[in-house]
Each structure stands twice: as C-alpha cells, then as structure tokens.
Amino acid sequence: MKLLDFIKGLEPDKKKSPILHTAYDAFFTFAYAPNTVTKNGVHMRDGMDLKRLMVHVVIAMQLCYIFGTYNIGHQHFIASGQFLGFLDGFHLKLAHGLIKLLPIYVVTHVVGLGIEFLFAAKKGHAVEEGFLVSGALIPLIMPPDIPLWILAISVAFAVILAKEAFGGTGMNIWNIALVSRVFIFFAYPGDISGDQCWISGYDSIAAGVQANYGWWHTGFFNSLFSMMDLPTFNAAKTTIVDGFSGATPLALAYEGGKELMTSKFSMDQIFWGSIPGSIGETSKPAIILGAIFLIVTKVASWRIMIGMVIGTALTGMIFNAWGFNAYMEIPWHNHLIMGSFLFAMAFMATDPVTASNTNSGKWIYGIFIGLVGMIVRVMNPAYPEGWMLAILFVNSFASLIDHYVIEANIKRRLSHV
C-alpha cells in the first residue's frame, strides 16, 4: 500500500488547479477502483461499472484494429503491384499501417480526452467514460489517409457540440463517433468519399504516382529493416500501377452491380476484408467475432443487431424484387457482408445512449435502421453507403419510438381501472 500512499500524496488541490485535479482523479480512478461503500439502499453492488462496460466494447474492437492496421499497409502495396500475397512483405505492411494509424489514434484521444477533461474540470465532476468507446471507434471509421487537422476539428466538433452541449456522457442524442465522421463527410467530402481517399501513402490515385514516404518510413523503419536484412520501403519502386482506381467494392457495385464488383474483388475477399475502405470496417470475421463477444457478455443489445439484420434483409429482398438497377439486383444476403453494414450493426447502432431504451423499442429501432440504411445505400444518387446517415437519422427517432412503447404501457395500466 506504500505505492498507493505515494500516489495519494500527489493529489493536486481541487480549488487551486481544477484541471490538474480532474486529470489526477481520472487517472487515479483508472488505476484504482475507488474505496467507496454503499450507504442507503442496497448494501452490495454488482461488480460491473461504466468503466468495465466501456472497456469491453473497446476489447471487442481489437481484432478490427489488428486487421485494420495491417490492411492499411496491404492496400498501399496492392496499389503499386508489389507484395500481392496477403502475407508478403508482412513487416512493411505492418509498419506502414502503424505509421498511418497511430497518429490518428493519438490525435483522436488528445483532442477528445482533452476536451472531456476541460469540461469535467469546469463542471466539477469526474471524467466520465464515454470517450473510451468513442475514441476507440473514431479511428476505425476514418480513411487511413485522413489529414490529422481535419480529424482534430471533427473530433472537437463531435465532443463539444454533440456531447458536452447536451450534458455529457449519457445525455447525447447522436452517436459521437458518427457525428465526427459526418462532419468530415459534409465539410471535407473529398477526404472521406470517392475513390481517392481509401489507399494511403499516395498524394493522389492515378497511374504512375509515387508513394509519399516520410521520416518514419525511410529513416526509422528502413534503417531497422536493413539491419535485419529485410526488404525496405522504396518510393521509386512503389508507384501506382496502370488501371488501379482505388475504388471500394461498394463504389464498383454502385456503378455496375455485382458483376463489376466481383470482377475486381471476389466475395471471399470482401468477406475476409483485404479490400480498401475505412480502417476498421473491412474485415467481417473480425467484426462478427466482436459482435459475438458483445452479445455473450451482454454488453450490447442483441435485439438491435438482429433487428438491423432483419430490416436490411427485408429491404434487400424488396429491392431484389424491384430490380430497378444493377445495384438493386445484388442479392440481399450479399448486402449483409458488403461495406460497413456489420461494423455499424455491431458497434454503432448498439450504442445504448443513442438507441431506444425499451426492449420492444430496440427491435423497431434496429429494423428501422436496416430499412433506412438500405434505402440510403441503394437509392442514393451520389454515395454508395448508408449506415452512418441511417443511424444518425434513426438516433433522432429513438426517443419517439420509446415514447410510444411507454405510452402503450401506461395505457395498459390505466385502462380497466
């Protein structure tokens, strides 16, 4: 307990330096579960608290992080026609992935947590855990080459306007991570949509463009790899091959249906995830394992997930029957593994704060997202994906759905008096 006493001795004064105290308190309660005991009411409490809950969502995302990091590098080399096998050039792909991902992760957390700490200090209460999950989600839904200053602005926008303005963790109406993404989507569309943004490490996606390596590539990792006698980053050799467009499978499907999509990417590839896309959304097995983990630990609502699958499948079937264009004719079960559907289902729609609260409401909420998401994905004239907008849209109706479920309950109770 000597260490504990030493750490307790470091505690800054709350009045003199509120921000320091808030930061101290946040890190202290992170390291040590508090010694508070129950007073009135229950004398024992469940071992579960918000920190533990949130951290389990982060744990569920780890496979997406691992695969996403590697896939950043994989896509980078695919574009130049080198190391075409998935495991070829393993160290280079991993190194490139880390060079891209780590700054995104750090900037997200520095900006987001910084704002959280400031607000907590100002309000005089503890830092709440909400950003643990938002901060882990945001890097996964960004393109690998997102400019860091845009990322910083979007995170600040989301945390301040979508969260703190509503009163902090537990009070927000819209999913924080999606608000930060939608901000970039509307303010800087070129950096998050189209064919240019999904392959990292090139200034633009056109034949003959050379890779753009910085000090970490050529200075740090190259010296490391040459010491170990491994292939190194070579900008001169890494140029985009002819005919490479950088388009995601979804963009291809939008242009030419399943035929065009499968001419470039096989369905297996789309399932396993070696395709261009946002960092964390590509690998379906990683997401499915995360979703199973969330359901088994009862951290996320299975009702929302299944509702969303049902909604998407039904809408997909209707579109199949309609068959108005090539995109609509993609079989409904293929829609379930295309694009970011699964990621949105497992990690975005299940955010308990912005979803419906009641169990029956969760079914409606999930199905409704599936329906709206498919409509946006397939019938939207400009953009081939829909889950971000669909979830934000249905977030706005979550309380309304609850309202009707609750009213039904009240009505049942007050009738037959």
Added chain:
Amino acid sequence: MNKRILLTTGLILTLFEISFAQGSFTSDMMTYVIIGVVALIALAALFGVTDNLMKVEASKLGLDVEKKDIGIFPSIGNILGSNATHIGGEKAGYHKLNKGFDIQLSGEASPKVEEMKASRYAISPYDFRGISPIPKVTVEVGDIVKAGDILFFDKKVPTIMYTAPVSGEIIEINRGDKRAIKDVVILADKEVSHKMFNIDDSSVEAIKSTMAESGAWTLLNQRPFDIIPSIDSTPRDIFISTFDSAPLAPDATILLKGRESHFQKGIDILAKLTEGAVYLGLDASDKNNPFANIQNANKHWFKGKHPAGNVGVQIHNIKSIKPGQRVWTLGVQEVIAIGKLFAEGIMDFSRIIVVAGSRIANPTYVRTHVGASVSDILKGQIKEGEKEARIIDGDVLSGKQITQNDFLSFKSDQITAISEGNEYELFGWLLPINPRPSTSNTFPNFLYPDYKFEGETNTHGEKRAFVVTGQYEEVLPMDVYPQHLMRAIMAGDIEKMEGLGINELNEEDIALCEFVCVSKTPLQQVLREGLEKLRAEA
C-alpha cells in the same frame, strides 16, 4: 381489423405491380423469393380472415374480445409488452418468472431454531411510516407493562395502538432530532406475561377494534406507500408471500413449523377484512410446501429467481394495483401473530429471526421477540476480520444498516453481517482479484453457478448518468419500465409516475435493479421520494 386486410391487399397489389414492372427476373432465386413472399402474404391474409371470423363469433357469444385475446394472433399490446396480460385481469395460479437474479452468499443459516432471551427490547416510532414524529407516549420510565399494553399512539389516529412486545419495566424513552420520540425501551421479565384481549371475531367491527387495541393492526401494511392502513379502510385484496427469495432470507417453512393452526386462523380473520380475497404466494420449487394445506385463500405458485418471493412482484403477476386502489400485505409471522391473538386472546410478538452472512460465526435461526436488542442477538456472533463488519437489519439488498447498540426494527426477520469494502483495488474495475457477484457475463461467474460469495459493501465504481438500458428489465419480472419511471420521478411528473406503475413498487422490488445498475444510481431512494410525493398529493 379491417386495416390489416386493407394493408395486406395493398401489399399484394404492390408486389404484383413490382414483379410486372420488372419484366424479367435475373435469377431463379429471386423468383423463388418473390413466390415465397407472395405465398406468405396470401397465408397471412387467410389467417387474418380466420382471425376476424373467430372474433366475430366470439363477440356473438358475448365474450370480451378485447380482454380475452381471442383469435389466432396475439394482440399488438401483447407483443409490445413482455407480459402485458398481467396488467388487468387475474391470472391463473401458476407463474413462472424468467427474470431475476439470485445473489449467492456464504453464511447460510443452519435450519435449527435457538431460543434467545434478550434483556432489552424497544419499539421505535421511526419504524412506522407516516406516523407523526412526536406520538403520545402513554407510559413513563419505571412503569411496568405486560406484552400487549399500550406504549404510544399517534395523536392524529388515536384508535390505533402501538403496544409492548414483551412484559417488563420501561427503562428509557429516548428522543431524537427535534424532540421526536426515537424509541421506548423495555427491560424484559424472565417470563413474558401477556395482557388478555377480547377474542370476538363475529363481526368486522369487533375484529378491527381488537386488532387496533392490541397492536395487531400495526402489523398490517398498505400498498402503495407502505403505511399502516386507516382503521376504517377496506382493502381490495390481501396478499401474503409465503417465501422470501432475498439473499440469505429465512426459510418460511421454519417460521411456520408448529404454528400452522395460528396461521390458518390468521388467514380466516384477514379474509373477513377484505371485500376481495386473501392471496397466498407459494414457492413452486418446494415440493412439500406446508402452505399448500392452508384453506380459505387463493393460492398462487411462483417459480423463479429473486424477486419472485417479493409480495410486490406477486401482486403484479396476480392482480396488479391500479392507481387509486389499496391492498394490504403481510408476512408469515404477522399472520401467525394475528391468528394467535384471535385463538388465544394474547398479543404474542415472538418472532423467529435468521442471523446469517459471511461475518456471522454461527449462522442460525433465533426465536426472540419484536424489537430485541441487536447486541444480545449477536453476542459472540461477529467474526473478527481484517475489515469491519457491516450489520444489516434485513437482507443485503434492501435492509437497513445498524450497529450493535440498536434494536431490531418492527417487522425484521433477518440480520445479515458482511464485510465492509472500503479499500482501493488496483485495476479493480478491469481485473478484480476477489470474486464478486454480478449479472454481467464479463465476469466468469456464469461458469460457477453454485459459488457462494462472501459479499462486501464496496460500490465497485462511481455514480454516473444513465447509460446502459434494459439492465433493470432483466431482473424485474414485472411489466414496468424502471428507468423511465425513475426519470419521471426525478422530473416530478406525478401523472407519468402513476402511469408507469409507481403504485406497484416499493424498495425491495427494485432493490435488484439498484444492485445491477452500472451507473450506481440510488434507485430505492429515488423511488421512495416519488412515493412520498405521491402520498403527499393524495
């Protein structure tokens, strides 16, 4: 109903239109899907018509179509609510409750009853909700009383007497804040002598006056609000739960043993006081349930985890309390006391208490009297340990923290002692060292369903805003939405509180919700504030 047919027809037409407009099918599979969907819709239409015909027939026969849920489909209300039919009409006698959670604690009492004579007993006005803080005390220090003699009464309700649990000498009349009477302490005689009462049970008036005079009336509890009912009130029904599913709670068969005839007499008396019925909630997992032989009461069997034994949960699943309705609830030992009063003419406040928990050296049942001194009951019973012990009057979920200097509360039948948890734990929220009970599968607890936890009072986290949803509903087998109810109470919206079922709940019913709450919200306290607000309005 017509709407449904219209909708179905509309859908069929749209689909036909779609398939015509499409012209050619691109794959066989799609054709099959469309044929399947159309077939499904046709089937649905067929069922819809059948359903309608059944309802028409039923209403011709004079059945209540809305209530009875006649037809093929469950009504929308049934689908939306988990057990919607429970609100309203009475349900049949067997109830399987799927929701709930048993907190397995070590220190279970061995099933034997030890005799225990405490030296001092006390009755405290604090134990009776709604009594004025300074009741009229009719005894003075030094007076000699018999069991059943009046100690004090509420000046606003001068007919209902609060009487002595044992015979002896009044040694203290203690006052608390603002000169309120804290308790009246009696130094007990070796053998309890009883005051004799008139045992005329021929009329309701005679029963009521005997009960009021002897102190037996104070054993009654009125839901909602948990107050002593007024003497001229008639409850809709009377509910008695014959088992307690709370952690380490006493086994009611031990409480009943040898006193069956008094329990039966009590039921007979209570049945005269209500216009409705006396309902017994029985434990369906007990094959030789002695309460099954009790006559003159409607028996309902409950199977499930805690809180299946809570009378509030049972009322909800039998016949719920609507706004404006009043029911009475009693425990097993209260019924026995009332029965004995009318069988033998004495007010016997004797009581079997279970003393249990991980910090109790010899967990057992103790026969004593209401209001016994805790230090006498726990003499040599608290195990020494590194941590302090928390002594609880009641169970760990909704009991009251007490000290050795206190007295048992009026209706208590349990003392629990567990360890205090006032310790920091390194990464305790992520990698806990000590096992702890939890409903969450993030702990490996579900692998060891029979593990008995020691239990400690650490909050395991700090208070937060509501984040998680649906966790309360998992442990509350009632058709209520606790989180929305709590929000309505916090907002002070009385109409919504009533609509969401505040009348059906008290602390022990939502104690488990408070236990599982990830945000560590004090639900019981909030609920009581809401109930008090509602009582002030009424």
